Amino acid sequence: MNPTDLLLVVDVQNDFLPGGALAVPHGDDVIPVIRALAPRFDNVILTQDWHPPGHVSFASHHGLTPFSAIELPYGKQVLWPDHCVQGSRGAEFAADLSIPHAQAVIRKGFHAHTDSYSAFLEADRKTPTGLAGLLRERGISTVFLCGLATDFCVVWSALDAKAAGFEAIVVEDACRAIDTDGSLAAARAAMQDAKIRRILSTAI
Numbered sequence: 001m002n003p004t005d006l007l008l009v010v011d012v013q014n015d016f017l018p019g020g021a022l023a024v025p026h027g028d029d030v031i032p033v034i035r036a037l038a039p040r041f042d043n044v045i046l047t048q049d050w051h052p053p054g055h056v057s058f059a060s061h062h063g064l065t066p067f068s069a070i071e072l073p074y075g076k077q078v079l080w081p082d083h084c085v086q087g088s089r090g091a092e093f094a095a096d097l098s099i100p101h102a103q104a105v106i107r108k109g110f111h112a113h114t115d116s117y118s119a120f121l122e123a124d125r126k127t128p129t130g131l132a133g134l135l136r137e138r139g140i141s142t143v144f145l146c147g148l149a150t151d152f153c154v155v156w157s158a159l160d161a162k163a164a165g166f167e168a169i170v171v172e173d174a175c176r177a178i179d180t181d182g183s184l185a186a187a188r189a190a191m192q193d194a195k196i197r198r199i200l201s202t203a204i
């Protein structure tokens with residue numbers, strides 16, 4: 001592929017797969033698609049959801065039910081089952097993901113009081129992860145996104161990639177959604193508004 005293209009593989013971690021703490025329906029279906037796609041990119045970066053125990057996005061931290069929502073200083077926060085705890089097996093990449101040539105791993109959500117769906121900017125919408133700078137220094141212009149989950153970490157990362165000046169293209173058949181409380185429809189509308197292209201892996 002073009003040396004200015006990057007494949008961003010979002011959160012393909014055990015906790016988002018069947019049997020995991022925050023299992024995305026059919027989340028494991030993305031693995032063969034991504035395995036076929038990744039070797040075609042010179043540049044691949046993985047993201048890893050990476051929360052400390054007791055993270056502010058965990059329902060258990062608030063004594064509330066998972067998939068409810070609260071207002072935090074930075075806005076609405078959906079509350080999740082405890083997931084992707086730093087160093088846990090659930091936080092590890094899917095064993096059969098196998099992308100040996102991936103060049104970097106961007107961990108996110110490691111600040112106790114702030115979530116980060118986006119690989120670029122935390123949920124306070126101020127704190128950068130450093131990914132935009134990394135991509136700029138490396139001369140990347142187009143970010144292809146795949147992984148989990150379409151309606152949270154993939155869409156937020158795509159919107160922020162676009163806002164940071166990169167072309168953002170979501171590879172739809174290489175993503176799966178959580179779809180809670182209308183989140184998938186909202187994600188699709190947001191991508192359309194932001195003119196983020198959605199393609200199938202067969203078109204690459």
Ligand code: VGL
Binds near residue numbers: 010080117149154
């Ligand atoms: C994600 C919910 C909570 C994701 C991460 O990877 O989409 N969703 N943490």
Ligand code: ZN
Binds near residue numbers: 049050051083084109
């Ligand atoms: Zn998370």
